[in-house]
Amino acid sequence: NAGVTQTPKFRVLKTGQSMTLLCAQDMNHEYMYWYRQDPGMGLRLIHYSVGEGTTAKGEVPDGYNVSRLKKQNFLLGLESAAPSQTSVYFCASAPGGAGGQPQHFGDGTRLSIL
């Protein structure tokens, strides 16, 4: 029972390089989210999806793109990495529907941009 799996776990990039972070969930959840976590800033929502084929912006979307082609996968892309994007990235999923929706998190991807 894997839950939410993120790959890769660690990555070092040079400024200007691109990469894609993959999130996969096996709980048949409708909603998926990408957050970044920085010291003193807490978890901030980058983008989210309320179903296959849908995406929406969160509070810090600039410099990132996402895609949800399959229900179980949510991809986060950095087209041209910047040092300000050095962070720990977490993916989360939730069942969907009305009412409170506790989110279930993966173990994160640590990304350093040099």
Next chain:
Amino acid sequence: QKEVEQDPGPLSVPEGAIVSLNCTYSNSAFQYFMWYRQYSRKGPELLMYTYSSGNKEDGRFTAQVDKSSKYISLFIRDSQPSDSATYLCAMQKVSFGNEKLTFGTGTRLTIIP
């Protein structure tokens, strides 16, 4: 002003003590309240989930919500070294379609054996 405020700590207490962790919030639209535990180099793990005001108990953990004061608490009884982690409060508005969570910045807790 942030919507959710949480004392970052760090907080160190001896094993067996009662721990009290707190968050305040400014937006009365928050209806669902959660506590997550995050160990070093791991993702947040859901501990407690409550709706509106009141108390909820689960083993050694009690979550308390006071909507009139816009204040939530997590109490840990008989604290253990394994409780050493960062604790994040999170809140959610009733908003069908996105249910975004708003997090506090986390309190780092150390239980001293």
